[in-house]
Amino acid sequence: RSNAEKFEFQAEVSRLMDIIINSLYSNKDIFLRELISNASDALDKIRFLSLTDKEILGEGDNTKLDIEIKLDKEKKILSIRDRGIGMTKEDLIKNLGTIAKSGTSAFVEKMQTSGDLNLIGQFGVGFYSVYLVADYVEVISKSNDDKQYVWESKADGAFAISEDTWNEPLGRGTEIRLHLRDEAGEYLEESKLKDLVKKYSEFINFPIYLWASKEVDVEVPADEDDTSDEEESSESKSSEDEGEDAEKSEEEDAEGKPKTKKVKETTYEWELLNDVKAIWLRNPKEVTDEEYTKFYHSLAKDLSDEKPLAWSHFTAEGDVEFKAVLFVPPKAPQDLYESYYNANKSNLKLYVRRVFISDEFDELLPKYLNFLKGLVDSDTLPLNVSREMLQQHSSLRTIKKKLIRKALDMIRRIAEEDPDETNDKDKKDVEKSNDDDEKRGQYTKFWNEFGKSIKLGIIEDATNRNRLAKLLRFESTKSDGKLTSLDQYISRMRSGQKDIFYLTGTSKEQLEKSPFLERLKKKNYEVIFFTDPVDEYLMQYLMDYEDKKFQNVSKEGLRLGKDSKDKELKESFKELTKWWKGALASDNVDDVKLSNRLDDTPCVVVTSKYGWSANMEKIMQSQTL
Ligand code: ADP
Ligand code: MG
Numbered sequence: 001r002s003n004a005e006k007f008e009f010q011a012e013v014s015r016l017m018d019i020i021i022n023s024l025y026s027n028k029d030i031f032l033r034e035l036i037s038n039a040s041d042a043l044d045k046i047r048f049l050s051l052t053d054k055e056i057l058g059e060g061d062n063t064k065l066d067i068e069i070k071l072d073k074e075k076k077i078l079s080i081r082d083r084g085i086g087m088t089k090e091d092l093i094k095n096l097g098t099i100a101k102s103g104t105s106a107f108v109e110k111m112q113t114s115g116d117l118n119l120i121g122q123f124g125v126g127f128y129s130v131y132l133v134a135d136y137v138e139v140i141s142k143s144n145d146d147k148q149y150v151w152e153s154k155a156d157g158a159f160a161i162s163e164d165t166w167n168e169p170l171g172r173g174t175e176i177r178l179h180l181r182d183e184a185g186e187y188l189e190e191s192k193l194k195d196l197v198k199k200y201s202e203f204i205n206f207p208i209y210l211w212a213s214k215e216v217d218v219e220v221p222a223d224e225d226d227t228s229d230e231e232e233s234s235e236s237k238s239s240e241d242e243g244e245d246a247e248k249s250e251e252e253d254a255e256g257k258p259k260t261k262k263v264k265e266t267t268y269e270w271e272l273l274n275d276v277k278a279i280w281l282r283n284p285k286e287v288t289d290e291e292y293t294k295f296y297h298s299l300a301k302d303l304s305d306e307k308p309l310a311w312s313h314f315t316a317e318g319d320v321e322f323k324a325v326l327f328v329p330p331k332a333p334q335d336l337y338e339s340y341y342n343a344n345k346s347n348l349k350l351y352v353r354r355v356f357i358s359d360e361f362d363e364l365l366p367k368y369l370n371f372l373k374g375l376v377d378s379d380t381l382p383l384n385v386s387r388e389m390l391q392q393h394s395s396l397r398t399i400k401k402k403l404i405r406k407a408l409d410m411i412r413r414i415a416e417e418d419p420d421e422t423n424d425k426d427k428k429d430v431e432k433s434n435d436d437d438e439k440r441g442q443y444t445k446f447w448n449e450f451g452k453s454i455k456l457g458i459i460e461d462a463t464n465r466n467r468l469a470k471l472l473r474f475e476s477t478k479s480d481g482k483l484t485s486l487d488q489y490i491s492r493m494r495s496g497q498k499d500i501f502y503l504t505g506t507s508k509e510q511l512e513k514s515p516f517l518e519r520l521k522k523k524n525y526e527v528i529f530f531t532d533p534v535d536e537y538l539m540q541y542l543m544d545y546e547d548k549k550f551q552n553v554s555k556e557g558l559r560l561g562k563d564s565k566d567k568e569l570k571e572s573f574k575e576l577t578k579w580w581k582g583a584l585a586s587d588n589v590d591d592v593k594l595s596n597r598l599d600d601t602p603c604v605v606v607t608s609k610y611g612w613s614a615n616m617e618k619i620m621q622s623q624t625l
Contacts, residue, residue: 003163
């Protein structure tokens with residue numbers, strides 16, 4: 001084309017495209033989900049802008065916020081159009097080729113190792129999945145701020161942009177035309193597309209239409225060609241008006257010799273493929289597990305078959321009204337804790353009265369709950385204000401408080417429903433159900449994926465510290481290689497035991513050999529093992545639980561049950577400890593005391609009550625957190 005401007009893809013983008021084109025990945029279906037998701041994003045954007053500027057939607061067809069899919073079997077073109085925000089020439093250049101997003105190289109790297117192409121949407125490069133099925137792609141786009149442009153590429157390292165002077169004007173929005181590869185012919189089948197939309201895009205909040213063929217019965221003249229007579233008469237009939245037509249056929253029916261017959265004819269019309277009734281507006285009792293699971297997958301852009309570990313669907317009433325659905329994913333994303341302190345991204349989508357506002361509101365959940373996925377739809381928040389104003393709205397605090405409460409309840413329920421978590425003794429009377437098997441081990445799974453988040457929560461969220469402490473799991477001298485909880489620890493405490501004992505270190509094996517344990521073990525006290533670097537920080541915040549204080553057994557001040565001989569012994573060793581303290585340089589030790597924690601080992605170095613533990617010193621030196 002004469003007016004085409006050529007551009008080269010940014011290097012990482014080019015590599016990404018090569019990977020996609022040469023991919024042997026069998027599930028090519030994902031491209032459609034990505035395109036529909038982009039169309040839906042673009043529609044969300046224009047709808048959001050229209051809240052404060054009514055004019056922006058324009059008029060006529062431009063106000064139709066929908067997604068339309070069309071097939072051209074002859075030319076092997078599949079096209080998807082939306083009346084979303086559209087892209088200016090600048091946008092096309094930047095968004096589709098020259099600016100590599102942070103996810104681009106991350107995705108390329110990932111594809112070289114584990115390689116699940118299905119995750120492409122999560123890395124923010126979903127558009128390029130079109131090259132799984134097409135060898136030539138055109139993107140026609142019209143934004144309110146620019147003329148209509150065409151972006152095109154054969155994925156050969158370059159793309160071209162031209163002002164569009166030949167296609168029909170779009171009004172506003174984007175049309176993606178995929179020139180399908182020969183082996184991708186199945187995407188020209190209507191039934192295939194219907195299935196895919198059902199499967200992956202069921203929860204898109206805009207209507208998705210397919211230009212679908214429909215077989216209709218039409219009455220045509222009977223074409224028995226034995227008598228030319230009849231043919232003539234039927235021809236003349238077709239030119240007559242309806243009234244007479246009906247009359248005539250009645251007449252003929254009566255004679256038992258119809259002169260018209262019904263045949264199938266193909267017509268086309270827009271067929272609605274999705275049900276746009278939002279799942280969160282429905283009564284939770286009427287939503288099936290399968291529907292929740294599918295909804296989770298669409299929110300999380302995850303195509304695995306894994307069920308979320310838990311969900312909570314509720315309506316909050318009172319001063320601030322909202323509906324919400326929260327999910328605990330089956331797995332933690334790899335980078336959940338890598339970017340913990342810099343990334344501010346919450347995984348909740350915020351809607352106001354059914355209108356999507358943002359999925360980047362970190363005011364909705366505290367950081368430590370960032371692993372949750374879900375959605376909040378509020379009727380209380382104002383619609384016609386900017387995001388910035390909304391961010392400061394006082395209702396958000398109330399919403400956040402309730403969301404945390406509900407999230408922690410949901411997590412607690414995973415434990416309560418897990419038969420492995422409760423004592424088998426307690427369970428004896430309860431009949432074992434299939435449900436039991438499905439829930440068995442779920443809390444351990446949760447803990448292995450997200451336990452660290454609970455610990456970070458204890459550190460960061462003073463208000464909910466006790467609730468979070470209930471969710472804590474660890475191993476101990478009595479846990480038998482399994483995980484146990486503080487409540488279980490307390491139930492096993494010896495009579496007269498005041499404190500909860502714990503020890504920190506780098507591994508359970510190391511801690512089991514610790515001289516600090518000797519006496520406690522012999523006396524049958526249970527000691528918790530904390531072996532995660534974050535545990536040292538955790539224990540600086542977790543002072544007590546259910547009126548019991550935590551006592552690090554490697555620190556000064558260990559209180560075991562009172563022993564009448566203690567005083568006597570202390571007296572008789574007074575001279576020795578005094579001499580010893582003098583013998584050691586005073587900047588190395590604070591004090592020398594008689595110990596009640598040792599059995600075989602003659603002496604041990606302990607940390608003062610307020611100082612760092614030896615393990616913490618090690619952590620600080622290596623900066624592992
Ligand atoms: P993501 O959707 O995660 O941002 P994609 O690779 O799917 O990543 O899309 C890249 C960008 O291209 C989008 O962020 C958006 O700016 C733009 N884009 C893609 N499709 C459309 C569309 N239908 N309408 C408007 N902009 C679009
Ligand atoms: Mg996308």
